[in-house]
Amino acid sequence: MTVSQTTPRVGISACLLGQPVRYDGGDKAQPWLIGTLSRFVTWVPLCPELEMGLGAPRESMGLALDPATGDVRLLTTRSRRDLTGLARATAERLLRDAPALDGYILKSDSPSCGLARVPIRREGGRLRNAATGLFAASLRERCPALPLVEEGQLRDPAQRGHFLTRLFAAHRLRRLAPGGEALRRFHRGHESLLLSHSPGHCRTLGALLFGAEQRPAAVVRAEYAATFAAALALVSTPPKRVHALRHLLATLRARLAPAEQAEALRVIGAYRQGRMPLHAPLRLIERLLHDHGAPWAGAQAIFHSYPQELAE
Ligand code: SF4
Structure with missing residues (x-):
């Protein structure tokens, strides 16, 4: 597989990119991933179920609780064929052969790709939101530091920002x-x-x-x-961001005019109280660092942790 060295490499459930790999022969194309994020990353798409040799379309499957052992199994819905061993061996092979990745985007609710809250079925009922899909579980076990996210989480600006921050930072470190x-x-x-x-x-x-x-x-x-x-x-919170911003400001203390110092503290305080967005103190402090000749501080990743276009 030929992969770019200059943009983050992102593993992804292939159906999210519009590939017709689902059990019904369809896809789960995500416009933001295809139209926007595609311009900034190199995809490494995979469909674990297709890689199991099952083809598309195929019989649907789901997670079920083995009443004898309490283990979670992957069973086809109608014929009740147990695919657990095949799924685990396939995941092991795929992850062993995959190139180094900077992050992974997974399809929610899938018994293979779902990261959390995948339903488990049992006779006469349904345990809701209980498990991780088998491929996602192998991925998490083999690559515990890899940033993982489900496609639905990327619709929330805070969760999207957190994933993108981790993804681009992981890429910078790998390179x-x-x-x-x-x-x-x-x-x-x-x-x-x-x-x-x-x-x-x-x-x-x-x-x-x-x-x-x-x-x-x-x-x-x-x-x-x-x-x-x-x-x-770990999630970045307003108090932790305020701490980081004050720390940056402190590097300039001797050079700032009193009015500049007061204005910076006022804007940081307004952000802390929820009256201003984060970019207000970020841009102000970045400008102050630049104006007062503190290039190492001005190059801090906190100012541009991922491309601005992805924040919109
Ligand atoms: S969710 Fe995963 S296993 Fe299911 S079709 Fe998409 S890529 Fe394949």
């Missing part, structure tokens, strides 16, 4: 040149973003880099990547 200096520069550029998600992880990463020359570079890079992903997986 980073080898060596400790590149990693230290990366960390400096992401400090404010990290603070806005998890001040604790940010401190841990700083400590990891301190004295990292004494340890094998590959080990440091792997530890950094895992902790970095864990930090960004």
